[in-house]
Amino acid sequence: MMALQAGPLTGRRGRRIVLDSIEIGPLEGGTITSLLGPNGSGKTTLLRALAGLFPVQGPMWLGPHDLGGMRAPERANYCAYMPQTLPPPIHMQALETILVSMRASGAHPDEQAFDTAIDTLERLGIADLSLRFLDELSGGQRQLVGLAQVLARSPALLLLDEPLSALDLRHQFEVMAVLRRETEARGMVTVMVMHDLGMALRRTDSAVMLAEGRVIGAGAVENVVTPTILARAFGIRARVERSAEGDSLVLVDGVSNISEERAAMDNQSDHYRSAPSSS
Amino acid sequence: MIRVSGPDGSEARRTYAALNRRRIRIIIGLVAVLIACFLVDLSLGPAHLSFSEIVRVLLGNDHGGPASVVVWKLRLPFAVMAILTGMALGQAGAEMQTILDNPLASPFTLGLSAASAFGASLAIVLGWHVPVPIPWLGGEWIVAVNAFVFAIGAALLLDLVARWRGAATGTVILFGIALVFTFQALVALLQFLATEDALQELVFWTMGSVTRATWPKITVLGVACAVVLPWSLRSAWALTALRMGEDRAASLGVDVPRVRLTALLRVSILAALAVAFSGTIAFVGLVAPHIARRLLGEDHRAYLPGSALVGGLIMSAASITAKNLVPGEVLPVGIVTALVGIPFFLVTVLRHRRIS
Structure with missing residues (x-):
């Protein structure tokens, strides 16, 4: 099984930096990673960069293969x-x-x-x-x-941009089940952009949280989808609770105002630093 | 997962094979109709020749007679040129619509025709032309070369815009429309300045006509068609993938900029030659691909040759109409292409609606 290791990746659109020294991985084969973050945080851009469709500076390795050095047609083999x-x-x-x-x-x-x-x-x-x-x-x-x-x-690296966006609830869970089976059976590295935090918590292994083109949390999904990181990424007051059946749920209580968010960030800055390494 | 009883592997395989066979049958049918049209085109005209006379001339049994002159100098070159022009424009339009992902793309709507008409007018009205190093080429060829150079120039400009910071295809279409208006205005300006004689000649360009067909021109266009069609079929899969969206195609391993550039090169060769020899002919390049798509689907292995055949068919039918609409008068074929093509178009569009 091959693992994906990328970064630091930096990408620009015009003069604006849209991906700022993003480091990803190693994401192991056979696992599903959710790419989370608010609108315009660079999720799609990062996914396209991994697919070789958006030019970035920085190394990208899939096992022994140097993805960054490949032209698009060759890269499509992986x-x-x-x-x-x-x-x-x-x-x-x-x-x-x-x-x-x-x-x-x-x-x-x-x-x-x-x-x-x-x-x-x-x-x-x-x-x-x-x-x-x-x-x-x-x-x-x-x-x-x-x-x-x-x-x-049959790729080694599967990159999906909001694959559930048009599906009804039943199909969402069915597709996640198929992806789980295929990912494990083939030892794929699966990375998917998602908006449904609950689904990410329950059905993916690890997560990367982006905000304004930076990684603000990465690691096991339960260490990324946390009230503090959600507050910082989305500006919301949210809790992670357990349902009666033991599944994790994200409950959003409201929108946090900016000053509260800043204060939370200052108080918790040590926590942010530890979050990415907690996997 | 819920299992919905679907076709199993062998049934799907059979159905897919049947679909491909149906496509081959449609293409064979198009070829047959095209041949029929060609024969009708040969046998009709102001000089009333019987079909047996024409066959005798074609078999070489009537040297130098008046029938021979009519067939070899007029009927045959016009009929062949009509088909070749239509095929070139049909295929050029088909590839343009795919690479620009726009159903309104065609050599005419994106300014290739207007540019070449301008090139021709420059040569006709002002005597200004690109240096032609071959001294034995006559004045008509110099005009054609000029038209060709301008069409290629317009195509390259379009490509430049397409690649300039990855401009969206919408930008390319708008740029093409700007080209149409610019060159049309310039042609109008030259028309205003032109002498009576030059104006006569210009009419040929702006209306489009196959009556200047000569065997050397036919050879050039024929060779171009014979080379370009097989060449385009080599990228048939990549072009089909492009129909599913540019990002999707790129992630499937299609080298999109290269496919687009080579397709545009083919388009400019075909469109520029067709326009250089037959003037600006609207409609065929735009509509033939739509008809082919309705008949054959999106698989470019069938769609590209289909568009060429439908283009040839429309032009051949237009050529017949042009000769016979007004008794004793051969109208410029460009005038009647739309009149002839619209019924084709409506029939396919409406028929499709009813089926689905």
Whole structure:
């Protein structure tokens, strides 16, 4: 199993620094990491940087492979990235789009490709959609097809940008279960941008919290999704409690005002420093 | 996961194979209709020749006779040129719509045609042209070369804009529209300044016509089509992936800037040659890809040749109409392409709606 180790990564958009010396990892193979943070904190940019779609300075290693030194087509052999936008509603069968995604990089036709595509659709529970056209599917169904497109490539590093955003509750949990199974079975490093903190707590192993292009918390997910870090990242007053069944829940009591937040930050600054190393 | 009974592997495989077979059948059908159109185009015209006479001439049994002159100097070159121009524009439009991710992209709407018309007007009105190092090329070729150079220039400008800090495709479209208006204004200015004779010549460019087809021109365009189509098919998978979004394609290992640049190169060769020989012809480059997409789907292995065939078909039908709409008069084909193409277009669009 290969681990992902990246950073410090620095990325600019124009003159503005959007990723500020971000260090990630090592994220072990077979684990799921959630990438958390408020809007505009650099989650998507970081994910695209890991996928090689946004230029950054800094090293990126996946096991013995130097991802940073690879051109996009070569990198695609290791990484699969699912953008936040849903696959567009074009007149193409779901199965076709998966075959295209497996062959786009110029790979030679493979007798197995077909079986892999069908198999992936089955594992996601959408085998019945395989011959439907994308322009007749709902947003959520297209998101599932998009997920099948990346999973069918059997990547070592799976990068998902809000893969649950268009799914109903049941599908959210089902997709997380599939991702868990696939991640463990294949020893993948799975990194996903998420907004649902409760889901992150319950279904991912580790987390990276970003705010304004910096990492303000990283490590085991329960050490990252904490009241203090949430206050600092989102400006909210939140608690982490346990449900009757023992699952962790995030309860948001309200919005913290800025001065309170600053005070909390000053008082707790030692805690922030210790949080990233607590894994 | 809930298991919904879906098609199993072998059934899906069969259905996918059937889909591909259907595409091949449609392409064969298009070729057949194109050949039929070509034959009709050959047999109709102001000089009333019977079909058997035409066959006799084509088989080489009538040297130097008036029928032979009509067929070899007029009918055949016009008919072939119409098809080649349509194929070039259809394929150019198809690739443009994919790489720019915009259904309104075509050589005409993004200024390649306007630029080449301007290049031609410069040569016709002011006698200004790029230096042509081959002395035996006649005046008509100098105009064509000028048109070609300007079309290539416009294509390169579009590419520059596309790559300039990764401009969004919307920016490229807007820039193309700016090019159209700029060059149209410049052409209008030259028309205003032009002498009577030059104006006559300019009409050919602004309306588009296949009546200046000669065998050397046909050879050049034919070779271009024969080279560019197979070349584009090599990137068929990458181009299909591009239809799923640029980021998605890039993450699938498609070298998007390179695919885009090579596609734009192909587009400029085809569009520039087509326009240089036949003038500005609107509509075909825009609509042929849409019809092909409706008929064949997004898989570029079928969509690219399909767009070329539909383009050829529209132009061939337009050429027939141009010769026969007004008795004894051959209209510029550019005038009738839209009139002929719109029914095609409406039929496919409406038929598709009903099915889905």
